[in-house]
Amino acid sequence: AQTVTQSQPEMSVQEAETVTLSCTYDTSESDYYLFWYKQPPSRQMILVIRQEAYKQQNATENRFSVNFQKAAKSFSLKISDSQLGDAAMYFCAYRSANTGNQFYFGTGTSLTVIP
Amino acid sequence: EPEVTQTPSHQVTQMGQEVILRCVPISNHLYFYWYRQILGQKVEFLVSFYNNEISEKSEIFDDQFSVERPDGSNFTLKIRSTKLEDSAMYFCASSEVKVLAKNIQYFGAGTRLSVL
Numbered sequence: 001a002q003t004v005t006q007s008q009p010e011m012s013v014q015e016a017e018t019v020t021l022s023c024t025y026d027t028s029e030s031d032y033y034l035f036w037y038k039q040p041p042s043r044q045m046i047l048v049i050r051q052e053a054y055k056q057q058n059a060t061e062n063r064f065s066v067n068f069q070k071a072a073k074s075f076s077l078k079i080s081d082s083q084l085g086d087a088a089m090y091f092c093a094y095r096s097a098n099t100g101n102q103f104y105f106g107t108g109t110s111l112t113v114i115p
Numbered sequence: 116e117p118e119v120t121q122t123p124s125h126q127v128t129q130m131g132q133e134v135i136l137r138c139v140p141i142s143n144h145l146y147f148y149w150y151r152q153i154l155g156q157k158v159e160f161l162v163s164f165y166n167n168e169i170s171e172k173s174e175i176f177d178d179q180f181s182v183e184r185p186d187g188s189n190f191t192l193k194i195r196s197t198k199l200e201d202s203a204m205y206f207c208a209s210s211e212v213k214v215l216a217k218n219i220q221y222f223g224a225g226t227r228l229s230v231l
Contacts, residue, residue, distance in 0.1 A: 004157070037222070044118055045206065045222035091158060100171050101146065101210070101218055105158035 002027045004094050006106035013082045014114050020067075021077040021109045023092030031097035034068065034075045039108075040088040048090070051075065053097070079111075087113045117141040121207050121223035128197055128230055136192045136226045138207030147190045148208040148220060149182065151175070158206065164190065197230045204228075 004025045013019035025034070036048040051059045051068050058066050063083075067076045079086055092106040120139045128134050140147050149161040162172040164182050181193045190209075194201055204227050208220040 039222075042124070042224060044224045047219060047221070050219070093158075095218070101148070101163055101220075102160035102171060102173070103150070103158075103220060104160070105150075105152075107155070107157050 002029075002032075002094050002096070002104045004092055004104050004106040006090075006092050006109050008109045009107070010110045010112070012112040012114055013079070013086075015082055015084060017082055018078060018080045019082055019111065021079075021090050021092075021111070023075045023077070023106055025073050025075065025092075025094050025104075027073070027094065027096075029096055029098065033095045033097060034066075035093040035095070035103070036064070036066070036075075036077045037091045037093060038086075038088045039091065040085075045091065049077065082113050084113050084115060087111055117221075119207055119209055119221050119223035121205075121226050123226060124224065125227045126229070128228070130199055130230055131196050134194050134197055134228065136194075136205050136207075136228070138190045138192070138209075138223055139188055140190055140207070140209030141211075141221055142188075144209035144211050144221070146170075146210045146212075146218070147182075147184070148210075149192045150206040150208065150222075151203040152206065152225075153200075153203045161192070194228075197228075199230050202228055202230045 032053045034051045037045045039045040049061045063080045089108045093103045147164045152158040162176045179195045204225045206225045207223045210220045
């Protein structure tokens with residue numbers, strides 16, 4: 001089975017600074033999707049960014065970008081110019097491109113933004 | 116922006132009681148999911164549902180669990196006889212299409228179930 005590991009339970013960043021959240025995964029598949037979801041306190045999990053494994057180019061969405069290293073099975077999230085509204089739990093997730101729709105999640109990283 | 120809504124936000128129940136967790140998926144979505152997260156652990160897949168039947172389920176989803184779409188808008192998760200270890204945050208999700216390349220799941224805020 002696929003596993004997703006987030007080794008940083010908590011992270012903090014100064015407002016306007018950059019922070020990188022780590023995620024590694026284990027799979028024998030070659031075709032899959034990776035996601036970062038953000039969950040503010042008591043709110044929905046919101047999709048932040050998505051990466052297709054067949055694409056070499058790293059996905060970017062405004063201040064959010066990923067460093068996707070397929071060989072290393074690493075998928076880190078970089079948040080630039082951090083804002084107070086970025087404070088949330090961040091979940092990394094994996095989904096197969098061929099077998100089923102279920103997501104495999106990491107345990108999450110709680111990000112604090114310091115004013 | 117459309118949202119997946121879950122009620123209640125927190126449910127407290129006695130061990131052995133039945134609970135029903137409710138979800139209203141995004142209105143044009145056709146695929147529905149339940150996940151759970153035990154405190155300090157990973158979010159785990161429970162079940163997916165399409166066309167009024169279960170399409171996938173995990174080992175966690177045993178005979179104590181059932182899902183239903185009773186009225187075309189709600190999607191419910193029933194736990195027949197709750198155990199202490201069922202205490203967790205339960206997330207509902209929905210997606211518009213099945214085509215895997217476009218399957219983005221939208222999640223609700225979760226229902227925290229506390230079994231005493």
